[in-house]
Amino acid sequence: MEKRLPREKLIEMYRKMLRIRHFEDRIYRLFLSGTMPGTIHLSQGQEAIAVGVCANLSKDDIITGTHRSHGEALAKGVSMKSLMAELFARSNGCCKGKGGSMHVGDIDVGMLPAIAIVGGGIPVATGIALAFKMKRLDRVAVSFFGDGASNEGAFHEAINMGAIWDLPVIYVCENNLYGASTHVSKVMKLKDIANRAFSYGIPGVVVDGNDVVAVYEVARKAIDRARKGEGPTLIECKTYHIGGHSRSDPRQYRDKEEEKRWLAKDPIPRMKKKLIATNILSSEKSENIEAAIEKEIDEAIKFAQSSPSPKPEDALRDVFA
Amino acid sequence: MYLLKVKENKLRNLTVAEALREAIREEMRRDESVFCIGEDIGIKGGWGGAFTVTLGLSEEFGHERILDTPISELGIAGIAVGAALAGMRPIADVEYGDFIFLAMDQLINNAAKLRYMSAGKLKVPMVMRIPVGASGRGAQHAQSLESYFVHVPGLKVVCPSNAYDAKGLLKTAIRDDNPVMFFEHKLLYGAKGRREGIDARGEVPEEEYLLPFGVAEIKREGEDVTVVATLRMVYAALSAAEELEKRGISVEVIDPRTLTPLDLETILKSVHKTNRLIIVHEDNLTGGWGAELATRVTSEAFDWLDVPVTRIAAPDTPVPFAPIMENYFVPNSEDIVRTAASVLGKS
Ligand SMILES: Cc1ncc(C[n+]2csc(CCOP(=O)(O)OP(=O)(O)O)c2C)c(N)n1
Ligand SMILES: [Mg+2]
Numbered sequence: 001m002e003k004r005l006p007r008e009k010l011i012e013m014y015r016k017m018l019r020i021r022h023f024e025d026r027i028y029r030l031f032l033s034g035t036m037p038g039t040i041h042l043s044q045g046q047e048a049i050a051v052g053v054c055a056n057l058s059k060d061d062i063i064t065g066t067h068r069s070h071g072e073a074l075a076k077g078v079s080m081k082s083l084m085a086e087l088f089a090r091s092n093g094c095c096k097g098k099g100g101s102m103h104v105g106d107i108d109v110g111m112l113p114a115i116a117i118v119g120g121g122i123p124v125a126t127g128i129a130l131a132f133k134m135k136r137l138d139r140v141a142v143s144f145f146g147d148g149a150s151n152e153g154a155f156h157e158a159i160n161m162g163a164i165w166d167l168p169v170i171y172v173c174e175n176n177l178y179g180a181s182t183h184v185s186k187v188m189k190l191k192d193i194a195n196r197a198f199s200y201g202i203p204g205v206v207v208d209g210n211d212v213v214a215v216y217e218v219a220r221k222a223i224d225r226a227r228k229g230e231g232p233t234l235i236e237c238k239t240y241h242i243g244g245h246s247r248s249d250p251r252q253y254r255d256k257e258e259e260k261r262w263l264a265k266d267p268i269p270r271m272k273k274k275l276i277a278t279n280i281l282s283s284e285k286s287e288n289i290e291a292a293i294e295k296e297i298d299e300a301i302k303f304a305q306s307s308p309s310p311k312p313e314d315a316l317r318d319v320f321a
Numbered sequence: 322m323y324l325l326k327v328k329e330n331k332l333r334n335l336t337v338a339e340a341l342r343e344a345i346r347e348e349m350r351r352d353e354s355v356f357c358i359g360e361d362i363g364i365k366g367g368w369g370g371a372f373t374v375t376l377g378l379s380e381e382f383g384h385e386r387i388l389d390t391p392i393s394e395l396g397i398a399g400i401a402v403g404a405a406l407a408g409m410r411p412i413a414d415v416e417y418g419d420f421i422f423l424a425m426d427q428l429i430n431n432a433a434k435l436r437y438m439s440a441g442k443l444k445v446p447m448v449m450r451i452p453v454g455a456s457g458r459g460a461q462h463a464q465s466l467e468s469y470f471v472h473v474p475g476l477k478v479v480c481p482s483n484a485y486d487a488k489g490l491l492k493t494a495i496r497d498d499n500p501v502m503f504f505e506h507k508l509l510y511g512a513k514g515r516r517e518g519i520d521a522r523g524e525v526p527e528e529e530y531l532l533p534f535g536v537a538e539i540k541r542e543g544e545d546v547t548v549v550a551t552l553r554m555v556y557a558a559l560s561a562a563e564e565l566e567k568r569g570i571s572v573e574v575i576d577p578r579t580l581t582p583l584d585l586e587t588i589l590k591s592v593h594k595t596n597r598l599i600i601v602h603e604d605n606l607t608g609g610w611g612a613e614l615a616t617r618v619t620s621e622a623f624d625w626l627d628v629p630v631t632r633i634a635a636p637d638t639p640v641p642f643a644p645i646m647e648n649y650f651v652p653n654s655e656d657i658v659r660t661a662a663s664v665l666g667k668s
Binding site for chain 2: 149154180
């Protein structure tokens with residue numbers, strides 16, 4: 001499977017996943033030490049989805065994210081410095097300190113401020129796709145959301161409308177088995193969320209969300225299809241969030257065996273092993289990649305911490321256009 | 322952790338979260354038709370809802386009466402309406418108040434109107450628990466929403482500021498035959514607010530009690546100016562009153578406790594004495610419940626007022642994330658001190 005993709009692309013996807021992983025490792029520590037305000041929801045374990053999907057997108061394509069979107073932001077090209085500054089509530093953050101961890105994004109690189117109302121981004125992405133179609137632009141919209149979001153009315157209404165108008169939108173469901181503390185099996189009878197697509201007459205695809213190449217391939221097909229005017233696809237990525245829901249979640253509601261099973265499927269070591277086994281990546285190259293990422297993160301933290309805070313009265317700006 | 326809390330309870334100095342839990346527990350024991358419905362409220366090993374209020378209840382009452390739902394707010398509210406119509410007494414929960422917007426149709430078009438549309442044949446005895454207030458989470462987890470509901474005929478609106486009121490008012494809400502919107506402030510539940518210097522704990526008696534709707538509490542008596550505040554703003558008003566006392570200004574602080582019905586009488590009596598009224602809420606200024614109260618007081622007691630009624634409220638913006646901006650957004654005791662001094666011509 002890897003043969004079909006150029007080595008550089010594979011290494012680049014690996015690097016991007018690792019970059020998200022290390023970024024979130026660091027902010028988690030900063031958060032726990034009280035250096036970083038607010039709350040955080042980590043995407044660790046789900047990096048392959050953001051990276052595999054966004055590797056098919058250009059800056060002109062627009063994505064919507066959720067409360068758990070640091071990974072999508074980095075994968076879509078939000079600069080790490082502006083992302084870090086946002087988490088530190090600084091005025092040169094990607095939302096000038098008005099957004100915070102749950103609303104990261106930068107429209108300049110094609111990402112709306114993430115929408116933390118579960119399901120809230122799905123109709124918005126559909127509307128963006130409608131505008132692309134009406135303006136005859138060769139652009140697509142992608143909505144990222146969780147398994148839990150697929151139980152909101154917004155999911156069903158939006159997908160049906162995306163379907164009837166053949167809009168260039170891709171619905172990417174990151175099924176990490178939980179909505180907050182609630183296991184997916186308690187709140188839906190279907191085994192595969194992808195099957196919901198059939199109610200609306202569009203393709204629904206299940207993919208291993210911890211395999212970046214598989215995600216990349218499935219997303220590529222869906223995006224090509226959307227660009228050709230053939231309408232939306234619902235992609236369900238089976239995955240797991242290693243650290244649980246938010247902040248320091250003790251995860252007592254999770255089965256330890258389940259955690260172990262999924263840890264073994266961690267997308268990053270898995271990809272690394274493959275790349276090394278196929279001689280695409282050497283351990284030296286891999287160390288260089290890690291060192292460069294660490295350096296980038298150090299610089300982003302330095303940038304953020306030396307950035308000015310907003311002025312209190314900045315709260316009053318940006319209400320109306 | 323939970324066991325520890327039970328031991329503390331013996332002292333009967335409860336947090337708001339504990340007081341609410343106790344109210345629910347007592348009412349569920351008393352009346353089989355009472356049940357809870359919401360996201361993450363009864364999951365084993367979970368958190369008892371976003372703010373621990375229902376922690377441990379599923380162990381006593383089982384998952385048939387502590388119903389964990391999908392993330393489906395419209396469904397939660399609408400199903401509560403239906404169950405209430407058919408003889409149950411649901412206590413529904415949305416984790417953060419901002420999510421109530423997804424349930425608005427069911428609450429306003431159905432819960433609030435069905436009694437009227439049926440010309441009094443139907444009743445909708447449900448409680449909707451709605452956590453409000455800014456707590457460092459940005460624009461979509463922060464709004465204060467009481468005013469939206471004060472506007473709706475057929476809904477009662479309750480906003481307790483401390484553990485004692487929380488318990489007594491929730492019990493009354495559960496027994497009320499109307500839909501009750503029950504607002505809880507995130508920083509008043511327990512530890513998080515205390516870290517910010519707000520302690521809403523209170524002595525809660527062992528024996529059962531209920532608090533009536535429509536009865537304000539005078540939190541502090543004073544002569545020079547009346548301050549009406551709810552939820553977190555009660556604490557801002559009380560600390561402002563302390564500060565103002567040092568400057569020789571005597572402040573009367575009133576917590577209405579319920580906005581619908583509203584105890585206008587207590588407020589008017591106070592204004593008769595002080596001739597000055599300041600209203601404080603964390604909700605945005607424009608169209609907030611303070612505007613309604615100001616108009617009522619002005620039209621009923623114009624002759625007693627020495628100065629126009631003043632409102633202190635959040636500015637007309639969404640809630641910003643950065644703590645420095647959030648602190649600016651949320652009214653505080655200094656705002657009240659400054660305003661009171663200026664109302665009295667002492668600034
Ligand atoms: C409309 C709405 N309801 C509830 C919440 C509270 N909440 C935040 S995240 C979350 C779980 C979301 O689950 P899922 O969609 O699977 O995303 P995940 O957190 O697993 O990434 C919940 C219930 C919310 N933010 N918005
Ligand atoms: Mg999930």
